[in-house]
Amino acid sequence: MQLLVITREDFFSEEAAVLNDLFETGLTGLHLRKPGATDHEVRALLRAIRTDFHSRILVHNHQALSGEFDILGVHLPLNTLLQADKIRDKGQISCSAHSPAEIQAAATVADRAFISPLFNSLSKKDYRGNASLCTVPKPKGNTLWVALGGITPNRLAAVHRYGFEAAAVMGYIWQCGRPLQQLAKCQAAAAGLTKETNHETH
Structure with a gap:
């Protein structure tokens, strides 16, 4: 099962170093989400993250930065994607869904x-x-469905059974001030959760 981490909403001291450490310990996907931040602020953080990790990062909004950095892609509001016709050149596209209709x-x-x-x-x-x-x-299709909201290690097996092949963690990683240790707990819980162990029909 793939684990994704969403950044804290605020910037904090040594944030880039912490994110680099998370990548070093096996983080495969980071969603860089800073509501209200400027392109300049997000650009500065990206420049401080090792370039060999950029291909694992999706930036929320700030589409212009996808042309400046070799990042994986961008996360945009679903309504924006439904109304746009020139988004696909931004790499991978991510969005959020909060209802059955939005999932479709x-x-x-x-x-x-x-x-x-x-x-x-x-x-x-x-x-x-x-x-x-x-x-x-x-x-059915190629969309990767990501479980989000109150995700903790002891909930990973359950959401996996419901057909999720990925889960995103935010509060659990950042709230206690020990992100590396918290990620390790999630990684241990996710180990062995593969498509072959998922028997849910979806």
Whole structure:
């Protein structure tokens, strides 16, 4: 099972060093999400991250940066993707889906899609989970369906059984101030969760 990490919403001291360390310990996908940040601020962080890790990064919004850096792609609002006709040159395209209708729509425009919130958020107070999203049929195709919202190591096996081949963690990684240790716990829980061990029909 693929593990993705979403950055903290704020910038913090030595952030690039921490992200480099996460990549060093096997992180295969990072979503660089900084709501309200300028292109300049996000550009500075990307420049501080080792270039050999850029191919594992999707940047939320800030489309212009995908032309400056050899990053994996961009994450954009679903509505933007549905209305756009020239997004595909940005590498991989990611979006979020919060309802059965949005899940169906995401399958037509995205290479990967977060389905959220599955469980109560660890990072956003009063952001309640919607467990029924776990069982929404996922359209067949090449879209990577990513579980998001309250993801912890002990929930990885469950979301995997529901047909998710990836999960994104944010609050669990950052809240306690030990991101490397927290990622290691997630990696241990995800080990062995492969397509062959997923018996859910989707």
